[in-house]
Amino acid sequence: MRKVVVIGGGHNGLVCGAYLARAGYDTTLLERDKILGGAARTEEVWEGIKTSRASYLLSLMPEKIKRELELERHGLEILERNPSGLSLFPDGSYLAFHGDPAELRTEIAKFSEADADAYPAYEANLAAIGRAIEPAMLRPPPSLESMPSLAWDSVVNRKLWDHRFTLTDLMGMSGSEFLDQWFESEQLKSVLATDAVICAWLGPQDPGSAYVLLHHVMGETGGKAGVWGYVRGGMGEVSNSIARAGEEHGLTILRESPVAQIVLDDRKRAKGVRLENGSYLPADAVVCCASPRAMCRMLDGEMDEAYEKRVMRTSYKNGNAKINLVLNALPQFTCDPPEDFLRGTIHISPTVEYLQVAFDEARHGDMSSSPMIEMTIPSTLDDTLAPNGLWVANIFTQYLSWEASDRKDAYRERVIDIIDENAPGFRDSIVQKEILSPQDLQNIMGLDEGNAFHGGMGLASLGPMRPVPGYADFTTPIDRLFLGGSGAHPGGGVTGMPGHNAAQKVIQTV
Ligand SMILES: Cc1cc2nc3c(=O)[nH]c(=O)nc-3n(C[C@H](O)[C@H](O)[C@H](O)COP(=O)(O)OP(=O)(O)OC[C@H]3O[C@@H](n4cnc5c(N)ncnc54)[C@H](O)[C@@H]3O)c2cc1C
Structure with missing residues (x-):
């Protein structure tokens, strides 16, 4: 049986490990911390109290992953919120985001009738774009060279035809400029603009923030697009349910097992890992689900110079x-x-x-x-x-x-x-x-510079560019070493997608 080591027990590492074990690989996952989940964790910071210490809402994980890993059977329960949001304004008014379209219309109309009329089309546009793009999130992104013809193809075959102008706006505009195209009331725009900046080192008036907005409305809860839910027991239960699914398929999970070094053979192929306690685990493949920066550090100068330079210079500011x-x-x-x-x-x-x-x-x-x-x-x-x-x-x-x-x-x-x-x-x-603080997020959860996404999510760091041009297919310049955390396509958030994608790459090639 082929042996695979997965580094990092964040939710992506767990998804990767679970898929590999399910496909019949002898898979061992090594997590630095005693708690699983990385930034998707529940912790008893105070005795008897469970808290989602970092991430706190689930939406972006595709139904495919939940279904294939049977996460519901393994304990995942998503609690839908209605209304999903309440925005407070200095004049004592509020805007409640109801799930029911008629109630939501009444709420928005408190501030602008025109916005209440425009909102359903706005929501439908974003949902349609999300639906068209989402399948591309669960496979390697197209190469930079093939993108113009693919983009043309998706427009011509009409998947995105009706939304081509909205999509172009989302790729090029600031969140604020994008929202100005649709709405007039400051109250509605301010609440929608938060999606354009969450976890990003940007303001809503900065170019590139409109894409962040799209990223945050792409998921679904209970089959409803753009809806964010609580997880019963806190976000750690997402990770724990994936861990239980993996263990049922034979995944071995070792906590408090920090990896010090990714070990290469004399042909510069990954052949195993050395733990900080000195023990050595051989493997036919290693998947790193910690950040790309952490992966380079574990290679101790053996990484391709150009790759490492790009990784180290990608902004982690937040x-x-x-x-x-x-x-x-x-x-x-x-x-x-x-x-x-x-x-x-x-x-x-x-x-x-x-x-x-x-x-x-x-x-x-x-x-x-x-x-x-x-x-x-x-x-x-x-x-x-x-x-x-x-x-x-x-x-x-x-x-x-920071x-x-x-x-x-x-x-x-x-x-x-x-x-x-x-x-x-x-x-x-x-x-x-x-x-x-960002420094605490680094020290407690291992997030470099406290960056939730293992590296910026600007357009220059997405798709064929993530994490490094030429290596968006989950491979790295080191043979038999793969990347499967948020630093890989399609990026951060509690999605499980990079972990899923890296596992598929291993299954196809190892
Ligand atoms: C404050 C905050 C709030 C957020 N809120 C949300 C939210 O509500 N919803 C949402 O979808 N997203 C949210 N996010 C983003 C989301 O939590 C992250 O993008 C996602 O959890 C990252 O998952 P990951 O598995 O890729 O990486 P991580 O969670 O970073 O996991 C990587 C794992 O690797 C381990 N590791 C690192 N180095 C080693 C080593 N040498 N040996 C062994 N193990 C190692 C780490 O300990 C960690 O467990 C939030 C993030 C933050 C910080």
Whole structure:
């Protein structure tokens, strides 16, 4: 039986390992940490409380992976949120994102009748583009040379014909410019603009941010496009369900087993790995599901120079900071939404300009004085996270730069103050709190520079360019060494797609 070693037990490494074991390979997965999942993990930071310490919502994982690995049978349960979002504005108004089109129409019409009319076509356009592009996410991207003819072909065979102008806008515009094509109300544009900047080192007025928006509306929950759900038990249950699927197929998972070196034979082919404890594991193939930078470090100078240079010079800059809280009461917002509206993501970033200023302040090594705030309270739908009377809250924020990480406590208090201004008494309801700066995300989860995507997701780092032109097919310049984490096509997010794709490449070639 062919032996494969997978480095990294993030959700992509687990998907890769599970597919390889299912295909009959003798597969061993090595994870540095004692907790599985990488950035898709549930952790008991405080005794008796489960929290999704980094990622907190699932949408981008294709049904194909969930179905083939039987993740539902292995414990994955997605909790749909309706309304999925609640945006708060300084004048005391709010916009609730209902799943029901008629209710959503009424909400948007509070701010603009024209926007309420335009929204269904906007949503349908993005969903259609997502559907047309999604199959390309589960195979190697086309080469740069073949792209013009493929693009022409997909237009001519009409898959994208009706959406060709929207697609061109998405590829070239800023999120803000793109949204201006569709809508007039600042309230609607500001909430949609958050998708254009999530986990990216960009503001919504910066070119390239429209593509980030498309990336974030591509997934589905319960067959509904663009819908993000909680995972019962926290995001670690995505990873744990994949691990259980893999183990059923014979995958061996070794925790607390950091790999120090990828070992090559005298023909410069990968032949195994050496762990930090000195032990050696031979393999017919090695798949690295840690970042491309981590892979180069594990090769200790043996990587092709041009490849390594490109990897090391790809930007990992980001301004993500995650605040996790335990509350003893639900927030009472002054705008007084019904209690079930607290199940969705509570957005505080009232204008597109607010988001841009937040980024501009952080761009040169500072932090936002008024950050983008996205608060979720998963305990409103999931009673497994905290004992009765306590609620887990996760606040995803931007932008705290790497350089400003040492001022993270002041940043956390500023975020709490902003929420408290909207919900007096919020600060007093906090019984536990932590903030993870980009530096913490690197130290705790192994994310280089705290980058959630294992490298930027600008157009120059996507498709045939990811991670390095000429190596977008999950191979590397080292024979028998493959890449299967978020640094590979189609990039970051809890999708499982890079892991799936790398496994298919191994199955075809090893
Ligand atoms: C704060 C935050 C919030 C986010 N929110 C969301 C969200 O809500 N929804 C969403 O879809 N995405 C979200 N993301 C992005 C998403 O979580 C990541 O893109 C994704 O989880 C990365 O998965 P991965 O398996 O590719 O890599 P990782 O999760 O980084 O896993 C890599 C694994 O490799 C291990 N490793 C590294 N080096 C070694 C070594 N030498 N030996 C052994 N093991 C090693 C690491 O410990 C880690 O477990 C968020 C990210 C962050 C940081």
